[in-house]
Amino acid sequence: MAPQCPAPSVGAMNALVTLLIESLHTASCGLTHPEEYPPDYGQDVLLQKEPLEFDFVIVGGGTAGSVVASRLSENPKWNILLLEAGGDPITESEVPLLFVALRDLKNIYKLYAEPSRFACKAFEDERCSWIQGKGLGGSGSINGLIHITGFAHDFNNWRQLGSTGWAYKDLQPYIEKIEKNQGNSSHPRGYLDLGNFEAGDEDIIEIISTAAEELGQPRIRDLGGLHNMGYAIVRGTVSRGRRSGTAKGYLGRVAASRSNLKIIKNAQVTKLRFDGKGQTLDSLDFVVEQNKRRNVKVVREAILSAGAFNSAKLLMLSGIGPKDNLQALKIPILQNLPVGRNLQDHLVTFVFYKFPQEVDGSQVQNMIYQYLMHNRGPLATIGATRLVGFVKSHLNLTHPDLEMHHMFFRAGNFFALNTILSGLGMKSEYKNFVVNLVKSQALLMLAISLVQPKAKGRMRLKSKAFKDPPIIKSKFLSLPEDREAFVRGLEYFSNFENTKSFRTQQMEIVRIPMEECDRFEFKSRNYWLCYTKYFTNSCYNVAGTVRMGAEEDMEAVVNSRLKVKGVRNLRVADASIMPSITSANINGPTIIIGEKAADMIKEDWAED
Numbered sequence: 001m002a003p004q005c006p007a008p009s010v011g012a013m014n015a016l017v018t019l020l021i022e023s024l025h026t027a028s029c030g031l032t033h034p035e036e037y038p039p040d041y042g043q044d045v046l047l048q049k050e051p052l053e054f055d056f057v058i059v060g061g062g063t064a065g066s067v068v069a070s071r072l073s074e075n076p077k078w079n080i081l082l083l084e085a086g087g088d089p090i091t092e093s094e095v096p097l098l099f100v101a102l103r104d105l106k107n108i109y110k111l112y113a114e115p116s117r118f119a120c121k122a123f124e125d126e127r128c129s130w131i132q133g134k135g136l137g138g139s140g141s142i143n144g145l146i147h148i149t150g151f152a153h154d155f156n157n158w159r160q161l162g163s164t165g166w167a168y169k170d171l172q173p174y175i176e177k178i179e180k181n182q183g184n185s186s187h188p189r190g191y192l193d194l195g196n197f198e199a200g201d202e203d204i205i206e207i208i209s210t211a212a213e214e215l216g217q218p219r220i221r222d223l224g225g226l227h228n229m230g231y232a233i234v235r236g237t238v239s240r241g242r243r244s245g246t247a248k249g250y251l252g253r254v255a256a257s258r259s260n261l262k263i264i265k266n267a268q269v270t271k272l273r274f275d276g277k278g279q280t281l282d283s284l285d286f287v288v289e290q291n292k293r294r295n296v297k298v299v300r301e302a303i304l305s306a307g308a309f310n311s312a313k314l315l316m317l318s319g320i321g322p323k324d325n326l327q328a329l330k331i332p333i334l335q336n337l338p339v340g341r342n343l344q345d346h347l348v349t350f351v352f353y354k355f356p357q358e359v360d361g362s363q364v365q366n367m368i369y370q371y372l373m374h375n376r377g378p379l380a381t382i383g384a385t386r387l388v389g390f391v392k393s394h395l396n397l398t399h400p401d402l403e404m405h406h407m408f409f410r411a412g413n414f415f416a417l418n419t420i421l422s423g424l425g426m427k428s429e430y431k432n433f434v435v436n437l438v439k440s441q442a443l444l445m446l447a448i449s450l451v452q453p454k455a456k457g458r459m460r461l462k463s464k465a466f467k468d469p470p471i472i473k474s475k476f477l478s479l480p481e482d483r484e485a486f487v488r489g490l491e492y493f494s495n496f497e498n499t500k501s502f503r504t505q506q507m508e509i510v511r512i513p514m515e516e517c518d519r520f521e522f523k524s525r526n527y528w529l530c531y532t533k534y535f536t537n538s539c540y541n542v543a544g545t546v547r548m549g550a551e552e553d554m555e556a557v558v559n560s561r562l563k564v565k566g567v568r569n570l571r572v573a574d575a576s577i578m579p580s581i582t583s584a585n586i587n588g589p590t591i592i593i594g595e596k597a598a599d600m601i602k603e604d605w606a607e608d
Contacts, residue, residue, distance in 0.1 A: 076258075089247070122430050417443065
């Protein structure tokens with residue numbers, strides 16, 4: 001209970017306090033900006049009696065889908081419909097630092113992998129899990145806001161794997177286009193607001209950067225393109241202390257001026273309907289407001305941008321997928337394609353450092369006031385998470401294989417730490433141990449991400465019902481080379497303890513009690529091998545389930561123009577098409593996929 005005033009104030013001070021409370025309440029109401037998102041066409045559809053018909057139908061208004069819909073609607077002769085399963089992002093998504101708390105089931109899909117003996121033993125039910133965005137902006141509305149366009153070698157590898165037109169030199173124009181306003185006030189065009197984060201945790205960023213330098217890692221000005229090695233402060237999808245993203249930039253910015261662009265929110269697509277031969281997509285079934293069924297005819301094309309899980313799932317439910325899975329569920333097979341295979345993610349292992357620090361009892365109140373009144377302060381940034389490092393775990397490697405993220409919790413800030421560990425689904429016995437530490441000392445949470453894991457997972461349908469989640473086998477750490485890479489990464493991070501920068505702050509690695517691992521010497525190779533089985537999980541960067549490749553590539557589902565093989569007018573444009581996952585956060589590359597997809601569609605329909 002808060003301390004009581006010894007004597008109540010009834011004069012000027014009471015009036016000032018009341019004014020402050022009212023001002024804070026008014027400011028909190030101002031966090032929501034519905035005018036920044038497009039209007040909902042759903043009610044008009046429910047009242048409409050004649051059949052729906054659109055030139056292009058985009059399924060999913062996430063990172064890529066927002067881009068595709070916006071770019072296609074630049075042609076006023078085309079009618080565009082975007083179907084999004086969720087609504088506008090929740091209020092908390094506006095606040096950069098609250099990305100750790102965006103786990104409400106109204107704005108996410110939460111999916112679980114089958115249990116594995118190699119990973120995720122410190123998490124609920126010992127199962128790896130994923131959180132995917134549900135709502136306009138998709139996962140770009142709930143992620144950590146970091147924007148890295150991708151590295152040249154990743155895109156060049158796509159080209160080498162048979163994806164013509166996807167080399168780095170082919171994609172450079174889209175990297176520029178993403179950030180450049182090509183329109184004007186009367187004819188606006190979508191683009192992405194990118195910016196530098198508000199300063200925050202400068203002290204800890206300097207400590208980490210200095211320690212990395214002691215270990216031979218360079219500081220660089222920027223990450224992306226040809227710059228793929230070292231530590232840098234990155235930019236993000238942030239503007240004036242608030243989250244930006246493709247839903248605002250590509251849809252909200254243009255929707256009012258384009259009568260040919262319609263968005264239906266809370267519209268769940270349940271099936272794709274084809275002609276008798278399965279070679280032409282005729283229409284899509286969808287459900288509005290959970291129980292009102294509708295159908296829309298596709299005049300030209302449909303584009304799936306529902307994400308790596310849902311795009312693959314929708315294809316399989318509609319008869320496009322692996323023969324054995326569809327036959328077992330008695331789904332008529334239209335195209336026998338390896339949908340759901342090649343599942344990839346940036347695995348992440350968490351390790352913690354503790355060090356002495358005075359508890360500041362006013363830090364939470366101060367940051368709330370700063371943000372509500374001025375859009376400034378710790379809530380307007382992501383703090384030490386702005387610092388990202390790419391390192392090689394072995395000298396013989398051509399490119400970095402590990403990405404380093406950092407989250408800092410000042411002494412006493414147990415609420416934030418508990419929020420993120422609960423969101424990750426960490427078991428109470430481990431979560432409570434770590435949270436108790438930060439009640440009296442500072443904690444640095446380091447996330448080591450394996451950017452090019454060798455093991456590939458797969459997903460399959462559980463049933464014919466769209467509401468049923470798929471069966472997912474992650475294969476995380478199932479190959480010894482992935483386990484060895486993580487051990488080298490953990491050994492790298494444990495070497496920070498020996499740097500002058502960390503020793504000066506009395507920083508030491510937290511030893512979390514684990515009966516199985518405590519049999520080994522702390523920080524030994526065998527200890528870290530055991531540790532990875534517990535504290536490795538998904539990085540929520542799932543990709544690859546609708547793999548792109550050459551027409552003759554038997555492992556590919558879509559060709560280099562993103563068309564589903566064997567179907568004349570169906571494409572996929574999201575992270576699912578990646579032949580191999582990009583080595584950095586995938587939101588930036590997914591925007592590029594959306595931009596290039598829209599251009600290819602325009603090219604293919606140019607004569608029309």
